[in-house]
Amino acid sequence: MIGWWHRLWTRTEHPGALAGVRVLLACVVLVDLLRAGQLDLVVGIWGDVDAGGILDVVGRKRVPEIYQWLPPSPGTAWVLWGVAVGSSVALLVGLGTRIAAVVLCLALAQMALVLPAADRGIDMLLRNALLVLACSRAGATASVWARIRTGSFFGVVGGPAPAWPRHLLVVQLVLLYWGAGSAKVASAWLPIGDHAALYLAMRDPHFARLSAETVAGLYPLTQLLTASTWLWEWSAPLLLLAYHYRDTRTRPGRVRAAFNRVGFVHLYLALGVVFHVGTHLTMRLGIFPFAVLALYPAAIHPDEWARGCRALLRGVRGDECPSATAPGRTG
Numbered sequence: 379m380i381g382w383w384h385r386l387w388t389r390t391e392h393p394g395a396l397a398g399v400r401v402l403l404a405c406v407v408l409v410d411l412l413r414a415g416q417l418d419l420v421v422g423i424w425g426d427v428d429a430g431g432i433l434d435v436v437g438r439k440r441v442p443e444i445y446q447w448l449p450p451s452p453g454t455a456w457v458l459w460g461v462a463v464g465s466s467v468a469l470l471v472g473l474g475t476r477i478a479a480v481v482l483c484l485a486l487a488q489m490a491l492v493l494p495a496a497d498r499g500i501d502m503l504l505r506n507a508l509l510v511l512a513c514s515r516a517g518a519t520a521s522v523w524a525r526i527r528t529g530s531f532f533g534v535v536g537g538p539a540p541a542w543p544r545h546l547l548v549v550q551l552v553l554l555y556w557g558a559g560s561a562k563v564a565s566a567w568l569p570i571g572d573h574a575a576l577y578l579a580m581r582d583p584h585f586a587r588l589s590a591e592t593v594a595g596l597y598p599l600t601q602l603l604t605a606s607t608w609l610w611e612w613s614a615p616l617l618l619l620a621y622h623y624r625d626t627r628t629r630p631g632r633v634r635a636a637f638n639r640v641g642f643v644h645l646y647l648a649l650g651v652v653f654h655v656g657t658h659l660t661m662r663l664g665i666f667p668f669a670v671l672a673l674y675p676a677a678i679h680p681d682e683w684a685r686g687c688r689a690l691l692r693g694v695r696g697d698e699c700p701s702a703t704a705p706g707r708t709g
Contacts, residue, residue: 472521559611
């Protein structure tokens with residue numbers, strides 16, 4: 379068992395999956411920040427009250443570091459926003475990836491300290507993911523750095539990369555879903571409450587996209603979706619079991635064979651895509667659906683991404699699609 383555990387966390391693989399997480403996550407954060415700038419909310423959210431912000435930042439017991447170093451002026455809020463935007467761009471294009479991930483994580487943490495009420499659960503998830511990316515080689519491919527070092531944007535700098543950061547992101551997803559499911563103990567999520575949770579959420583003016591009349595006509599469907607969501611989130615730990623069964627597919631066992639036969643990993647992720655896209659279309663949840671989906675590339679092994687890429691780009695030059703099998707071991 380110790381040997382298996384050691385091999386699991388010392389595996390190497392093509393860094394393409396982590397690069398996909400890097401690009402998608404940076405895009406989500408960048409769009410969110412640019413939207414705040416477009417709506418002229420930068421000073422209002424991250425500025426001091428005397429500069430036009432919501433809270434008295436410098437008058438509290440714990441003053442965020444940004445306001446210890448810089449004066450409580452509108453310019454300080456814009457500096458903080460600019461650092462976050464700049465590091466998001468660097469992370470997106472893959473230039474100084476590790477430094478960019480750390481700087482962006484710290485900038486987002488400062489934003490959370492300036493206005494704690496604006497720190498959403500998804501912001502915490504993003505900061506966790508950024509720290510993992512900072513410890514990974516997510517910038518080794520699909521990056522400006524790869525272009526500089528190898529002459530190809532999809533080249534791989536330094537050969538195979540450690541797989542453990544991708545594994546940690548998968549564990550983060552499992553914890554996210556299982557934690558969300560275990561928190562859903564209100565009666566509205568259960569038969570005793572008629573599975574009315576999603577119906578009530580979709581009629582909440584803060585979240586609603588559809589009219590109350592439209593939602594009322596979909597009540598039976600919302601009941602089914604409520605029950606399905608609850609079961610799907612509670613079953614998240616089975617995803618780790620499915621990965622183990624897939625990794626040990628040559629061993630005997632009916633349960634192992636059944637998991638591999640139905641493709642449990644792909645099925646679970648497909649339901650996740652439907653869930654997040656569906657909640658985005660029916661409710662106003664901000665960046666949450668897209669930020670969680672940004673972690674999904676980590677849940678698929680780079681070899682699988684390479685096979686899918688070759689299938690999509692068949693007939694196109696081979697160097698347009700990175701090969702994931704050569705650089706490292708699979709698993």
